[in-house]
Amino acid sequence: MKDSPPEYADFRAPLYEVKANLFKGLAHPVRIRVLELLSAAPEVSVSDLLTATGLEASHLSQHLSVLRRYRLVKSERRGLQQFYTLADPLAAELLAVARGLLQNVLNATKEDLEYSTATGSTTVDGDNR
Amino acid sequence: MKDSPPEYADFRAPLYEVKANLFKGLAHPVRIRVLELLSAAPEVSVSDLLTATGLEASHLSQHLSVLRRYRLVKSERRGLQQFYTLADPLAAELLAVARGLLQNVLNATKEDLEYSTATGSTTVDGDNR
DNA sequence: CTCTTGAATGATAGAATCATCAAATAGTCA
DNA sequence: TGACTATTTGATGATTCTATCATTCAAGAG
Numbered sequence: 001m002k003d004s005p006p007e008y009a010d011f012r013a014p015l016y017e018v019k020a021n022l023f024k025g026l027a028h029p030v031r032i033r034v035l036e037l038l039s040a041a042p043e044v045s046v047s048d049l050l051t052a053t054g055l056e057a058s059h060l061s062q063h064l065s066v067l068r069r070y071r072l073v074k075s076e077r078r079g080l081q082q083f084y085t086l087a088d089p090l091a092a093e094l095l096a097v098a099r100g101l102l103q104n105v106l107n108a109t110k111e112d113l114e115y116s117t118a119t120g121s122t123t124v125d126g127d128n129r
Numbered sequence: 130m131k132d133s134p135p136e137y138a139d140f141r142a143p144l145y146e147v148k149a150n151l152f153k154g155l156a157h158p159v160r161i162r163v164l165e166l167l168s169a170a171p172e173v174s175v176s177d178l179l180t181a182t183g184l185e186a187s188h189l190s191q192h193l194s195v196l197r198r199y200r201l202v203k204s205e206r207r208g209l210q211q212f213y214t215l216a217d218p219l220a221a222e223l224l225a226v227a228r229g230l231l232q233n234v235l236n237a238t239k240e241d242l243e244y245s246t247a248t249g250s251t252t253v254d255g256d257n258r
Numbered sequence: 259c260t261c262t263t264g265a266a267t268g269a270t271a272g273a274a275t276c277a278t279c280a281a282a283t284a285g286t287c288a
Numbered sequence: 289t290g291a292c293t294a295t296t297t298g299a300t301g302a303t304t305c306t307a308t309c310a311t312t313c314a315a316g317a318g
Contacts, residue, residue: 004298005274011235016161019227023161026152028276032145046295059278061296066275071234080285080294087237090230097226098148101219105200106140108216133268134304157306175265188308190266195305209264209315 009070025070030055030063032095034084038073039092043085138199154199159184159192161224163213167202168221172212 009021026032030053037044037052044052050060064084067073072091076083086092138150155161159182166173166181173181179189193213196202201220205212215221 011231011238014158015228015231016165017158018231019161019224020156020158022227022231023152023155024275027149027156029143029146029149032148032152036145050294056278057295058280058297059276062277065296071238077284077295082295088230088233090226090233094223094226094230095148097219097223098151099144101217101223102140102144102147102151104217104219109140109200153305179265185308186265187267187310188306191306191308194266206265206314209262211265 005069007069022070022072025066025072026094028063028066030060031067034060034063034067035072035086035091035095038084038086039095043076043083046082046084049084134198136198151199151201154195154201155223157192157195159189160196163189163192163196164201164215164220164224167213167215168224172205172214175211175213178213 009018009025011018013021026035033053034049037049046057046060046064049064050057053060055063064073064075068075071087073084074087076085138147138154140147142150155164162182163178166178175186175189175193178193179186182189184192193202193204197204200216202213203216205214
């Protein structure tokens with residue numbers, strides 16, 4: 001009899017733990033794709049998410065459950081359909097900052113590479129690569 | 130003979146995968162604490178990180194290795210000491226946005242709770258809690 | 259060269275997450 | 289009520305991550 005995860009993550013922990021948990025919720029490609037779809041519309045139905053992601057219903061639902069657990073999304077049922085929205089606009093901001101960070105980091109990596117090939121490797125000291 | 134993870138994560142994947150990987154790098158409390166210490170200083174030595182976190186050296190080193198893998202930090206050796214810095218200021222920005230998001234989400238949760246107790250539960254429709 | 263210090267890497271058991279299929283639940287309609 | 293649709297939940301094996309101890313590596317001094 002295995003313990004299932006809580007419906008909602010615990011927010012009463014130290015902030016660094018709560019942050020780490022939030023990032024756990026973001027640490028899967030499907031969940032990033034879902035959040036980005038939700039960022040681009042006021043709300044999205046599960047059936048539209050299914051179409052957009054090409055996933056099987058139960059697979060997507062497990063991921064939506066994780067997003068709900070970390071309160072990254074809200075859901076609302078209307079008849080047979082379920083609609084999802086971002087819980088807060090800062091979730092979209094977070095994805096945007098992550099994108100900027102990745103671009104910077106990638107550019108810096110390329111620059112380091114160019115720098116080391118242009119000047120030889122002896123002047124690059126202390127950089128682990 | 131088990132495969133060990135690559136020294137550096139693959140940045141040549143679709144962007145949503147690369148983002149998810151970045152968030153994996155952030156998905157542990159110790160690594161959040163380290164990044165926040167690095168956000169507050171131009172550079173920090175490993176020995177200072179050890180003191181600040183109270184971790185054993187090899188435990189911290191494993192986490193620093195994850196941060197290096199996702200290029201969230203840079204390291205520089207000077208004699209016996211190793212110094213770490215944030216790879217980009219946007220890493221600090223990311224933590225700040227996450228904090229704002231958590232605050233908003235937490236406040237919204239509290240408001241929902243107050244709303245439902247003030248008006249009774251029958252007017253709260255569609256909200257999963 | 260040996261020894262010490264500071265830090266990284268290796269190894270591995272246990273915990274957590276992921277992937278996927280089966281079953282259950284919620285809502286609607288005849 | 290039963291049948292159907294839409295979605296969620298349960299179950300479980302595979303994979304990955306975490307925690308932790310042992311070992312190795314890098315730098316410096318004598």
